[in-house]
Amino acid sequence: MIPEDLINVVKQALREDIGSGDLTAALIPEAQTLKARIISREPGVLCGQPYATATFAALSKQLKLHWEVAEGSAVAADQVLCHLEGPARALLSAERCALNFLQTLSGTATAVHHFVELLKGSRTRLLDTRKTIPGLRQAQKYAVRVGGGHNHRLGLFDGILIKENHIAACGGITAALSAARSLAPALTRTEIEVENLEQLEEALVAGADMVLLDNFGLESLRQAVQRVAGKIPLEASGNMGLHNIAAVAATGVDFISVGSLTRNLQSLDLSLRYF
Known part of the structure; x- marks a missing residue:
């Protein structure tokens, strides 16, 4: 079950990061688009897709995400997890908050998985x-x-x-x-x-x-x-x-x-x- 406060948590994260506006992203032409990938650098359990997706969507409905692995899946080092494409400003402004959610929640899920494995049987x-x-x-x-x-x-x-x-x-x-x-x-x-x-x-x-x-x-x-x-x-x-x-x-x-x-x-x- 997705947490009921997800949207409010995402909005708060974006507010504290972007504040009155992303000064650096403003250097990029408004019409420019970018493509990107999210990549794992170490093995673990992927968690936080709903948070990352909501973070990008909050800044642009034109952003497209395609997840290559399911929520809760084991991932390997250097594995491509997600493809993104859309307005450059929105991608760059949402990047850190989205990764913060993914890294934090994946770290928690990975730690839990290690314990659960030891409880098997x-x-x-x-x-x-x-x-x-x-x-x-x-x-x-x-x-x-x-x-x-x-x-x-x-x-x-x-x-x-x-x-x-x-x-x-x-x-x-x-x-x-x-x-x-x-x-x-x-x-x-x-x-x-x-x-x-x-x-x-x-x-x-x-x-x-x-x-x-x-x-x-x-x-x-x-x-x-x-x-x-x-x-x-x-x-x-x-x-x-x-x-x-x-x-x-x-x-x-x-x-x-x-x-x-x-x-x-x-x-x-x-x-x-x-x-």
Whole structure:
């Protein structure tokens, strides 16, 4: 599903880049046209086509784009991803914003894909977090889906996740879950973070819908899975990386959340070349 804020995000990106006008593009005759290609400089997963397409379209309806690969496809180094043709001024003015979207979202999708590959053969699903670039929350969560991952909460409004600071402010796990049951809108899932097996037991007795196991060791994760026995979903989180995600999945947890998917961003190297 394409994010509902896509057009507004694209408009904002163009506003901050072009401002009152592209002074350099104005040097080029208004009637001049150009042809260009977008090329990958390294392997990865392509993501962000709707954003790039909308960026170019916002500056000229005469711009023509032809994508050579589908959204979410694996791409190789030096592969041609897209052909473009149209007014030179519009192409040059939109170039940086379009590439920023493609590089950022492809980098996110590529990172997610690496994790998903390590989860193959397990029942564990990969989740993102709210650790996103301000203004690009929906875009990055879209990239997570394109890369094969799953979205956790979009924001603070579509789910309750009671973390350690909430627990402390409420006066404990039982008190926090009691408040959630009293105040939460109907059908809202209530998840709570626990730091040890004793807290897990309290959360289960207090009626949590889902539990986040924060920084549990592998043996503690196995014990937690055995104790819960599939009654509610369990999410493992904290210091998750490519080095340990397969071992964590092998404990039997339902979900693993990884903040680095959208926080420690490594953009995919792409370029646009005119000819």
